[in-house]
Every structure is written in structure tokens, then in C-alpha cells.
Amino acid sequence: MTETTSDNSAPQGWSHPEPVTFTSLGTRCAGDLYMPDNVSAASPAPALVLGHSGVMVKEALAYFAPYFVAAGFVVLAIDYRTVGSSEGEPRGLDYPERQVEDFRSAISYLQTRPEVQPERIGLWGVSVGGSVAVQAAVLDRRAKCVVVQSPSVWNGWRYLERLLGRNGLHALRERLAEDWRRRYETGESARVPHLNLDHENAKGAQDLSLELYPTYCNEKTLDSAEHLLTFAPENLIHRLAPTPLLMIANGGYDPYHMLDEAQSAFAKAGEPKRLEVLPYDVLGLYTGPGLEEAMDLAVEWFDRYLRRTRTATTTPAPTRESVAAMKR
Numbered sequence: 001m002t003e004t005t006s007d008n009s010a011p012q013g014w015s016h017p018e019p020v021t022f023t024s025l026g027t028r029c030a031g032d033l034y035m036p037d038n039v040s041a042a043s044p045a046p047a048l049v050l051g052h053s054g055v056m057v058k059e060a061l062a063y064f065a066p067y068f069v070a071a072g073f074v075v076l077a078i079d080y081r082t083v084g085s086s087e088g089e090p091r092g093l094d095y096p097e098r099q100v101e102d103f104r105s106a107i108s109y110l111q112t113r114p115e116v117q118p119e120r121i122g123l124w125g126v127s128v129g130g131s132v133a134v135q136a137a138v139l140d141r142r143a144k145c146v147v148v149q150s151p152s153v154w155n156g157w158r159y160l161e162r163l164l165g166r167n168g169l170h171a172l173r174e175r176l177a178e179d180w181r182r183r184y185e186t187g188e189s190a191r192v193p194h195l196n197l198d199h200e201n202a203k204g205a206q207d208l209s210l211e212l213y214p215t216y217c218n219e220k221t222l223d224s225a226e227h228l229l230t231f232a233p234e235n236l237i238h239r240l241a242p243t244p245l246l247m248i249a250n251g252g253y254d255p256y257h258m259l260d261e262a263q264s265a266f267a268k269a270g271e272p273k274r275l276e277v278l279p280y281d282v283l284g285l286y287t288g289p290g291l292e293e294a295m296d297l298a299v300e301w302f303d304r305y306l307r308r309t310r311t312a313t314t315t316p317a318p319t320r321e322s323v324a325a326m327k328r
Contacts, residue, residue, distance in 0.1 A: 022109035030085035034075040042113035047074035049255040053127030057084035067295035094224035096231040104134035154234035154265040241270025244305040252281035
């Protein structure tokens with residue numbers, strides 16, 4: 001087990017990660033690269049891309065990354081474009097489909113690192129970052145394994161309707177209609193809080209993020225809601241197989257990471273897959289009592305399917321010589 005402190009801070013005993021940058025379709029993104037002590041160009045290791053939720057930045061992933069580093073994985077925790085330390089304007093474009101591209105760009109970056117086994121790269125995401133990771137892996141077969149922790153959005157329209165209620169969603173659509181007129185006239189969308197939190201623990205965690213992480217800003221463009229409405233990775237998750245999928249879901253009270261949403265999406269996924277429901281609330285798998293339990297499950301999954309499973313090989317196309325040899 002990795003040693004943790006009594007105040008739920010990140011695991012101890014790790015040096016600071018290396019700040020790196022990579023390009024995602026022309027925009028410079030920021031990442032924190034964690035390297036195990038025994039990994040080098042002469043002894044490369046499997047690697048993971050870590051993606052955060054909408055109310056986090058990459059520095060918050062320091063709660064999770066050391067568990068993977070202790071298990072011998074190279075880890076790249078990323079900020080999506082327009083978020084945190086990454087570049088891109090206007091700030092706070094919370095577009096899931098662009099975050100899918102950022103995951104894929106991070107894979108490309110890791111494949112340039114001599115310390116990484118380029119054919120053994122997995123994806124891990126928390127909350128909406130998990131469903132973004134799944135969609136990235138559906139589109140990009142270089143991702144060999146996926147873990148989703150505290151999954152949230154599998155159908156953005158349904159998710160917002162459940163979160164806001166029908167009247168709330170109607171009011172949001174009215175605001176989006178007005179915002180469209182604003183964008184048509186000025187080219188700019190209104191700016192709104194990322195999430196209006198009514199759960200005491202969740203609001204406390206967001207306030208703590210504002211205090212701890214200077215690059216975190218609880219603000220996004222209003223038109224981001226339109227992109228969330230049309231984001232529906234549940235419609236693609238059946239295309240993920242045979243990439244192994246682990247979902248670690250919250251079984252306690254949680255209005256943001258709804259268990260039945262996770263179960264519905266999981267049912268549509270192909271094998272190999274596994275669903276683990278842990279009895280913790282909205283923050284239980286972030287900084288709460290379920291963190292270590294969840295991370296042990298994730299490490300075991302990556303160890304099984306990323307480190308120990310044989311990678312697929314491609315049969316070379318037949319040549320005239322090889323065909324002639326077969327006929328002899």
C-alpha cells in the first residue's frame with residue numbers, strides 16, 4: 001500500500017513531477033510527467049494518461065498519480081486546452097469532444113518518450129474525464145486499457161435534465177438561445193460558473209481547489225453547455241471492445257456521479273469489462289475513505305491488461321515471394 005497522510009493529502013515520498021508541454025492540434029497543452037525511479041530509456045515502462053473532471057486541474061491529479069507511479073507506470077496528468085496551465089482562448093471552453101482530442105494528443109506525446117513502451121499506453125479519467133477517456137479509446141486503438149473512476153456523463157442531455165430538472169433544463173435552453181444571439185453579434189459567449197454545487201462536501205472541495213490550485217478557475221463559457229448536451233459516449237461504448245474497461249462507481253449518495261447511469265453505460269460495453277461499486281458518496285473516491293480502495297482496483301486492472309497482456313501483432317501483407325513459397 002502507498003503511504004498516505006492523515007489529512008487526505010496525496011501519497012508521500014514522491015519528488016515533484018516534470019512539467020512538460022505537448023501540442024494538441026496546434027495548441028500547447030500542459031502536463032505533469034511522473035516517472036518511476038527504475039524507469040529509463042534503457043528500461044522503458046507502460047504509461048498512463050490521466051484526465052481530470054471539469055472542476056479540477058492537473059495539479060489535483062497528484063492525489064491519484066503516485067499510486068500508479070508506485071506500481072511502475074509512467075504517468076502524464078494533463079490540463080485540457082483552455083483550462084489550467086494549458087493555452088487556448090477563450091478560456092474555459094469545456095468541450096468534451098476537444099478533450100477527447102487532448103487525450104489522443106497526450107498519447108502521441110508519450111510515444112515520443114524513450115522511457116515509455118509506446119505499444120502499452122492506457123487511459124484513466126475521473127468524473128466526465130472518464131467518459132471522455134472512453135470515447136478517446138473508442139476512436140484511438142493506441143489506448144490499450146481504460147479505467148473510469150466516479151463516472152458521470154454518458155448522455156449529456158439526460159444528465160443535465162436529471163441534474164437540473166425539466167424546468168431547469170428549459171431555463172438553460174432559453175439562456176443558450178439568448179447566448180447564441182450574443183455569439184452571432186459579438187463572437188463571444190457569456191461566462192458562467194462551471195458548476196453550481198448544492199452538496200456541502202462538494203462545494204467545500206471546490207473552495208479548497210480555489211485555495212490550493214492557482215490555475216483553477218470556476219468559470220466556463222456558457223456555450224459549453226451545448227457541447228455537453230450533445231456529448232453521448234454511451235452511443236459509442238459498445239465500440240470500445242476489445243479494449244479492457246474498468247468502471248469504479250460511487251454507491252453512496254451522489255447527485256453528480258449517478259450509479260444507474262454508470263450501470264446503463266456499462267451494460268452496453270463489450271468484454272473484457274468490470275464494474276466495481278464502492279459504498280462512498282460524491283467525494284469518497286476523490287479524497288475520501290474510498291480513494292485507496294479505488295486506486296488498488298485501478299492498479300490491478302492496468303497491471304493485468306496493460307503490463308502483462310500480450311500486445312496485438314499485425315500480420316505483414318503477403319508478398320509475391322511469400323505466396324510463391326507457400327505454393328512450393
